Amino acid sequence: MDLLEGLNPQQRQAVTCAEGPALVLAGPGSGKTRVLTHRVAYLVREVGVRAGNILAVTFTNKAAREMKARLSHLLGAECEALTIGTFHATCARILRREGTLLGFAPSYTIYDDDDQQAVIKRILKEMNLDDKAYRPGAVLSVISKAKNDLIGPDEFVPKSYREGVIARIYLRYQQALKESNAMDFDDLLTNTVALWQEFPDVLERYRSRYRYVLVDEFQDTNAAQYVLLKQLAAQHRNLFVVADEDQSIYSWRGADFRNIQRFREDFPEAPTILLEQNYRSTQTILDAANAVISRNTRRTPKRLVTERDRGTPLVVHEAYDEQEEGQYVVREIQRLVGEEGFRPGDCAVMYRTNAQSRAVEEAFVRAGMRYKLVGATRFYQRREIKDALAYLRIVYNPADSASLSRVINVPPRGLGPQTAEALFAWAGEQGISVWEALHRLRQAEQGDEPMAHPLSARAVKPLLAFLAQWESLVEESKSLDVASILQLVLERTDYQAYLNDGTEEGRDRWDNVMELLNVASQYASMENSLGVFLQEVSLVADVDELGDQPDTPVLLTLHMAKGLEFPVVFIIGLEEGILPHSRSSGSPEELEEERRLFYVGMTRAKDHLYLVHAFRRASYGRSAPSQKSRFLRDIPHHLTGGERRTWPTRPSAALRVEPVAAPKPREDARPAPPSAPTFAPGDRVVHPKFGVGTVVESRIVSDDEQVTVAFPSNGTKKLLARLAKLEKVR
DNA sequence: GCAGCCCCATTTTTT
DNA sequence: ATGGGGCTGC
Ligand SMILES: Nc1ncnc2c1ncn2[C@@H]1O[C@H](COP(=O)(O)OP(=O)(O)OP(=O)(O)O)[C@@H](O)[C@H]1O
Numbered sequence: 001m002d003l004l005e006g007l008n009p010q011q012r013q014a015v016t017c018a019e020g021p022a023l024v025l026a027g028p029g030s031g032k033t034r035v036l037t038h039r040v041a042y043l044v045r046e047v048g049v050r051a052g053n054i055l056a057v058t059f060t061n062k063a064a065r066e067m068k069a070r071l072s073h074l075l076g077a078e079c080e081a082l083t084i085g086t087f088h089a090t091c092a093r094i095l096r097r098e099g100t101l102l103g104f105a106p107s108y109t110i111y112d113d114d115d116q117q118a119v120i121k122r123i124l125k126e127m128n129l130d131d132k133a134y135r136p137g138a139v140l141s142v143i144s145k146a147k148n149d150l151i152g153p154d155e156f157v158p159k160s161y162r163e164g165v166i167a168r169i170y171l172r173y174q175q176a177l178k179e180s181n182a183m184d185f186d187d188l189l190t191n192t193v194a195l196w197q198e199f200p201d202v203l204e205r206y207r208s209r210y211r212y213v214l215v216d217e218f219q220d221t222n223a224a225q226y227v228l229l230k231q232l233a234a235q236h237r238n239l240f241v242v243a244d245e246d247q248s249i250y251s252w253r254g255a256d257f258r259n260i261q262r263f264r265e266d267f268p269e270a271p272t273i274l275l276e277q278n279y280r281s282t283q284t285i286l287d288a289a290n291a292v293i294s295r296n297t298r299r300t301p302k303r304l305v306t307e308r309d310r311g312t313p314l315v316v317h318e319a320y321d322e323q324e325e326g327q328y329v330v331r332e333i334q335r336l337v338g339e340e341g342f343r344p345g346d347c348a349v350m351y352r353t354n355a356q357s358r359a360v361e362e363a364f365v366r367a368g369m370r371y372k373l374v375g376a377t378r379f380y381q382r383r384e385i386k387d388a389l390a391y392l393r394i395v396y397n398p399a400d401s402a403s404l405s406r407v408i409n410v411p412p413r414g415l416g417p418q419t420a421e422a423l424f425a426w427a428g429e430q431g432i433s434v435w436e437a438l439h440r441l442r443q444a445e446q447g448d449e450p451m452a453h454p455l456s457a458r459a460v461k462p463l464l465a466f467l468a469q470w471e472s473l474v475e476e477s478k479s480l481d482v483a484s485i486l487q488l489v490l491e492r493t494d495y496q497a498y499l500n501d502g503t504e505e506g507r508d509r510w511d512n513v514m515e516l517l518n519v520a521s522q523y524a525s526m527e528n529s530l531g532v533f534l535q536e537v538s539l540v541a542d543v544d545e546l547g548d549q550p551d552t553p554v555l556l557t558l559h560m561a562k563g564l565e566f567p568v569v570f571i572i573g574l575e576e577g578i579l580p581h582s583r584s585s586g587s588p589e590e591l592e593e594e595r596r597l598f599y600v601g602m603t604r605a606k607d608h609l610y611l612v613h614a615f616r617r618a619s620y621g622r623s624a625p626s627q628k629s630r631f632l633r634d635i636p637h638h639l640t641g642g643e644r645r646t647w648p649t650r651p652s653a654a655l656r657v658e659p660v661a662a663p664k665p666r667e668d669a670r671p672a673p674p675s676a677p678t679f680a681p682g683d684r685v686v687h688p689k690f691g692v693g694t695v696v697e698s699r700i701v702s703d704d705e706q707v708t709v710a711f712p713s714n715g716t717k718k719l720l721a722r723l724a725k726l727e728k729v730r
Numbered sequence: 731g732c733a734g735c736c737c738c739a740t741t742t743t744t745t
Numbered sequence: 746a747t748g749g750g751g752c753t754g755c
Contacts, residue, residue: 088745137741185745252743353742416731540745559743583741620740621746
């Protein structure tokens with residue numbers, strides 16, 4: 001197969017460019033991922049690079065799987081030797097091998113958010129701090145931010161008293177993790193950076209191993225990830241990155257698209273290759289997406305053309321509420337499948353927040369249709385699943401104190417909060433893991449030299465019984481696979497009896513545990529199946545998606561949609577407060593990121609794009625009128641088929657599409673406040689008489705919008721937008 | 731120590 | 746709405 005077949009000249013140039021660094025900058029659907037994939041194959045097949053010398057970094061595990069699949073097609077068996085994965089997964093693997101140098105046993109545990117919270121809560125108690133003044137979530141976000149910027153607990157410079165306290169928590173937190181032989185997500189990156197910094201010989205090994213490094217979605221790398229890349233590529237300089245600054249949507253996680261600029265400075269010899277041909281979307285979709293993104297100021301405009309024809313207009317639909325919104329989406333999918341020959345799996349429903357999936361799911365259930373929720377870790381968040389995983393994690397890494405604290409009294413065995421607190425505090429004081437503390441307790445009780453400990457005489461017996469039980473489980477598990485271990489643990493803890501309280505919920509919970517066992521058994525034949533299984537679960541490597549791939553509509557967040565494409569896309573909840581989200585509307589930067597998020601969603605669509613908003617929506621149990629998203633106003637009217645809605649006929653009545661004239665806010669009919677301003681401060685506008693000016697302020701006044709505009713030559717004027725025929729200019 | 735009850739806040743996005 | 750956390754009574 002010719003690797004260059006099916007590539008345009010620009011793409012070929014990128015795929016075949018010489019050794020050394022290179023930057024591919026291009027818009028959505030221009031084949032960035034395809035270029036990266038083909039470049040890998042090209043290096044192996046044409047340049048003769050050994051597959052083992054290539055590292056390709058993707059943004060999600062799913063993307064890694066897809067790339068692997070494509071490369072296995074392009075390269076055959078040789079692709080097995082490639083390293084393809086996310087930064088986190090790759091670092092996790094490196095640290096399994098080399099972590100001992102930093103004081104971590106190979107069986108270290110990756111702590112998830114709950115574990116992290118548990119550790120922080122423990123520390124707050126230890127330090128006598130109020131967990132309301134220092135909310136664990138808030139503390140963790142400060143710590144995470146620091147880590148993403150590679151600021152360790154020692155380098156952390158507090159800018160306030162509060163931050164001083166957090167700095168102390170941070171320090172203790174890192175100790176606690178080490179005592180538990182655990183790392184959090186951010187540690188996977190920072191510890192790898194530290195490893196390579198402190199052990200140049202190790203870095204040297206990885207440099208010669210990963211002689212060619214390729215990074216997808218480079219605009220969403222954070223500082224730690226960028227340093228990792230620099231460490232690896234500083235010498236051989238074979239760093240190939242593809243990026244689109246308009247698709248940078250993870251700044252809240254420390255991602256910084258200015259890494260593109262840094263790359264240019266650090267690798268000045270890198271050619272920049274632009275891809276300007278879009279192969280995905282119709283002209284209409286592209287035009288609409290472009291109208292939306294061009295309102296962002298901090299960007300370099302890109303050229304992007306498509307070979308495809310105009311296609312159909314976008315559909316903008318106003319639903320009554322979130323239920324009717326779900327119903328509309330489901331019926332429209334049924335229609336597309338029934339009348340237009342689409343497959344259910346061609347359709348995707350995208351939303352800003354996970355909570356929004358609920359109403360859509362209910363609509364699917366009511367319609368008797370199957371659907372797939374992407375990236376839903378809900379299953380792994382369930383109590384019974386977390387319990388079962390905690391059991392497994394203890395077997396794998398008994399030092400894991402977070403897991404021990406979770407299940408020390410599950411099922412109840414007389415080790416209540418008092419005892420647990422005493423035990424954990426005692427371990428904390430001594431700077432040892434809880435597991436070790438239990439051993440000391442036994443020593444103290446049964447050894448020759450009695451030792452003081454704070455545990456009540458009554459608690460000692462169940463504690464030692466607990467230790468004995470788990471010691472035996474750890475020992476017996478050594479020769480077993482994950483599935484057998486899980487079965488054994490469930491049996492010994494009598495977990496089924498604990499769940500089975502006679503209620504249906506209890507039955508369901510047990511069913512879930514059996515489902516977990518089913519998933520685990522898919523790993524059973526692997527080498528070190530327990531470790532592999534736990535790692536994949538921790539890295540959210542969508543374990544549940546193994547196997548079944550039904551042809552069903554997909555429900556996913558806009559964030560999860562990055563990098564994917566679908567013939568039919570529904571974006572729902574296009575309302576102020578949701579998209580843009582109220583928690584992200586504070587600064588212009590945040591708003592621009594919300595806009596990019598919408599842009600990413602729109603550009604996933606190949607043929608049909610539906611933009612749906614609801615007239616009213618319930619949140620936190622309260623239903624309130626909503627206001628349509630400002631982003632919808634940026635889409636020129638001629639690209640949409642006008643706005644439609646299916647109510648107020650009767651929300652449950654048969655689908656009836658009634659065209660609705662441009663929204664005219666009538667106070668009696670609409671409790672909603674008047675529409676949002678079309679002009680925002682900073683916008684450049686043109687006035688027939690005064691010329692070009694800059695908007696200073698804009699607010700809604702009765703029926704029109706009063707805009708204050710500063711004209712360089714005519715001073716500042718207050719104008720009514722409609723009357724003055726104000727127009728935006730770019 | 732533990733089950734049951736009530737109150738309350740809820741930071742949206744994920745590796 | 747929902748579940749986690751605090752409180753009460755056994
Ligand atoms: N030269 C080409 N000829 C035909 N189809 C192409 C070509 N290049 C890319 N495509 C197709 O265009 C679509 C988009 O490609 P790809 O996902 O690689 O783009 P991308 O730039 O990574 O997109 P995004 O940034 O939006 O995720 C894919 O379906 C791909 O197969």
